[in-house]
Amino acid sequence: MSVRVRLTLSYAGFLMLAGVLLLAAVWVFLLRYVPDRAMLINPDDQPGHGVFPVRSALLDVFAPKAAAVLAFLLVFGLLGGWILAGRMLAPLSRITHATRMATNGSLSHRIRLPGREDEFRELADAFDTMLAGLEAHIAEQRRFAANASHELRTPLAISKALLDVARTDPNHDTGALIERLHSVNARAIDLTEALLLVSRAERRSFTREHVDLSLMAEEATETLLPLAEKHGVTIETGGDIAFTNGSPALLLQLTTNLVHNAIVHNLPDQGAVWVNTGVNPDVHPKTVVLTVENTGEKLTAQLASTLAEPFRRGTERVHTDHAGVGLGLAIVKTIADAHDGTLTVTPRPVGGISVTVELPATCASHPGR
Template identity: 75%
Template sequence: MDRAPGLSVRLKLTLSYAAFLMLAGALLLAAVWVFLLRYVPDRALLVASGTSDNGVFPIRSNLLRVFAPRAAAVMAFLLVFGLAGGWLLAGRMLAPLTRVADAARLASTGSLSHRIRLPGRQDEFRELADAFDTMLARLEAHVAEQRRFAANASHELRTPLAISKALLDVARTDPDRDAREVIDRLHAVNARAIDLTEALLLLSRANQRSFTREDVDLSLIAEEATETLLPLAEKRGIGIETCGDVAPTVGSQALLLQLTMNLVQNAIVHNLPDQGTVWITTSARARTVVLTVENTGEKLAPQLVSTLTEPFQRGTERMHTDHAGVGLGLAIVKTITEAHGGTLTLTPRPAGGIRVTVELPAITAHTISGLDEEARHGRTARLRACRHQDPLPGSGPCPALLP
């Protein structure tokens, strides 16, 4: 919406300085009148000889006639001095804001690398400039991450589309080719494209934090994820051990379930070829609740582990598995964790595999609403035997969770 142009801040400050100076001059003249001129007689007085005072006292009209022009000249000087001095002082005071405005103007054109770096002592303008520099740095990092993510997403989406086109071209040029084989391959490629699209939508939803928060229990979510993925673990010969305490927090039930599903599926898929193990634990601390997912597997370098939460980053030989995913599993986990005000930590295990720890803000157990206690105890009865045991490998008889 267009607005009518108004006075600049510098001009407003200049007029304010000049008006204040004129007011001070007027008050000074008023004080001269009140405390001096009002006591001057309005008629001439003759002083008799022989007294200590000789001569004629001045009369008020003569003093006013002489004083008024000079007072007006002083007021005019104060006005000019106030306007000029105010303009210079306002420009000097507003110079830092001009630098901030220039930086904002550059940022609006897409240049986020510019920094104000205002010199001088710490004052209000310096705090504003430093805060603006911090915002620019975060925006630059966020935009760079989004651009990198968009480029990777475009590449990942282009791959299944290119494969589908190639399969269709082959089927069109070779009518004798087995149609069932082409359909099966197209089905697999399209399923992967759908999975990638759904993962991108989920990642966008978590980034925008557009979800309803409710009281949830991470221990129940961990159990549900484990039961859902148990057939995949049995197919790959992976044992799952689930232990933990009630871990109440606030967040989205669906997103936290997706977070746990991603962690457990990654732990199952990227494990030893046979006789691997996954450990899932939940615990409650003073102010946080913790979900930990560990697995056996190949030894991973710390440098590689630190990059696994980046979108489309995969570990050793992940592209060659039948459940390689779309490279967004841990990126989604990181985004969901941050959207819930938590922290995500990845640590390589000395014996091989990885330990993933999700720490979220806790709430008191009695505030959890909407959870049926009878259903809670019925669903978690299989976990009671191992709930207070150390879930680390070789530490106790905590059995694999069975259906």
């Protein structure tokens, strides 16, 4: 049976039970105050010649009336219950309709249930919020797939063009061709590995361990120190011990990406990068913070807020020899999300950007070295 039928039967059954109890109470009341038998009295106040059975006569009158009342209550309960159940379940029909549309791929539909705040309104609002999140996520995934396809197509197209040139021009410099193909292939491999890393982080298919972000920062800066010296960039590392739970490999990749971006997207010479870690005790629960700042050209807040999107590069800030694959900060954001953290990118007033990653702290986090 449908929910509406069951609710209707429940309403009618409850109404019938209430009617039976009420009629039973009336009958008990009558039995208490009405004698079993009574003498017949004639108008002349002479003694009667028999006894009249009062309760028996009362039952003959009461029973048909009670049956009629119960029949009326049954019909009224079924009809009223059906109407009330329909009115109460009407929001579920709208929610079901929206669910079916979402199942068929239409995520732009919203319930927008009117009326006062109740459980159905809360359910509809929660469903609308879920649909909005799914629509935004799928749109982002489609953009990411389109951008990834475009980025992967570019090195393949370049390789094909180089091979066509070598085939049609036998006198072409083979060494230069091989060097160019090696560079294009290396870029395609880097992009593929970056895409795999993003996919792995999004699936959260990693084992969590105790990780100190300050050690990750030191390791990343030591690894990238030759690149910084090549670009004439100085790196300063400081802060406190900052423990969190996560994947050491992914968190090292996160830190390395931040420091690498800060180095290559910097001033042409005499640039600087500051890497700091610490614990934020002002929030509950406590969090650990990794901040990477760098000098550079002045950026607007609007442009800075888009740098974490996949394949978004600040054109004016990209060096041709280290342009990357456009997934540096996107990978950082994905890894931070996978560790229940946040990524914040803000422009520095004097130029450059400040990138802050905030992750949940563990009990071992404490200030000081």
